[in-house]
Amino acid sequence: AQKVTQAQTEISVVEKEDVTLDCVYETRDTTYYLFWYKQPPSGELVFLIRRNSFDEQNEISGRYSWNFQKSTSSFNFTITASQVVDSAVYFCALSEIINTDKLIFGTGTRLQVFP
C-alpha cells in the first residue's frame, strides 16, 4: 500500500543553520510523483516541488534542495542557511499513476527557526 512517512515531528534550529527534512515513501507503482508543500503559520498550503519517479537528479532552487533516492525510497528536503521565514510545517506527498492525482500526505514536519 502507498504510504508517506515523515518521522521528524518537529525540528528546531537557529538561523543560518542547514536543516534536512526526511521523507520516506512506500509504493508498488513504478511510475509515481513526489511533492513537497509548505504550510506557514498563516495556514495556506504552498507548492514547492513536484518530481517524477524517472528523474533522480537532485534539484536546487535558491536555498532549497531536494535529494531523491529511489534505492532508499526517500525524497529529502534541505534548507541551507535557514531563515526565520522558513518556519512552517512541511508536508511530503506521493501520487501514483494508478491512483491518478490522489495525493497521499505524510504527517508533516514542523520546522521552527529561531533568530
Next chain:
Amino acid sequence: DAEITQSPRHKITETGRQVTLACHQTWNHNNMFWYRQDLGHGLRLIHYSYGVHDTNKGEVSDGYSVSRSNTEDLPLTLESAASSQTSVYFCASSLAGAPDTQYFGPGTRLTVL
C-alpha cells in the same frame, strides 16, 4: 489571476446541522479535491472529482458528500455535523492527466459544538 477560493473561512455549527463548504476555482481545472487536516494525521482525502457530474469517495468520506454541476465548483456537504468533523478543510484543484500539481485553497476552519 486564476485562483481557488473557499467560503466561509471560519464556521461554527452545532451537532446535527447540515453544513456546506464552498470551493470555487478559476484555473479551469478538471480535477478537484477535498481534504481535511487534523493534528497527527496530515491531510486526508475526503472526496474528489475528475470532471462535471463525476464524484468519488476518498479515504475518509463517511458523513460527507459532494456534487459537481460545473467545472468551477465542488461544494462539500456535511449531512449531519458531528464533533469528530471539527477540522480544517482544504479544497484543491489540478489539471487532468498524469498526476499534476494540486493547488490549494486557503482552508475553512470548521468547529462543531
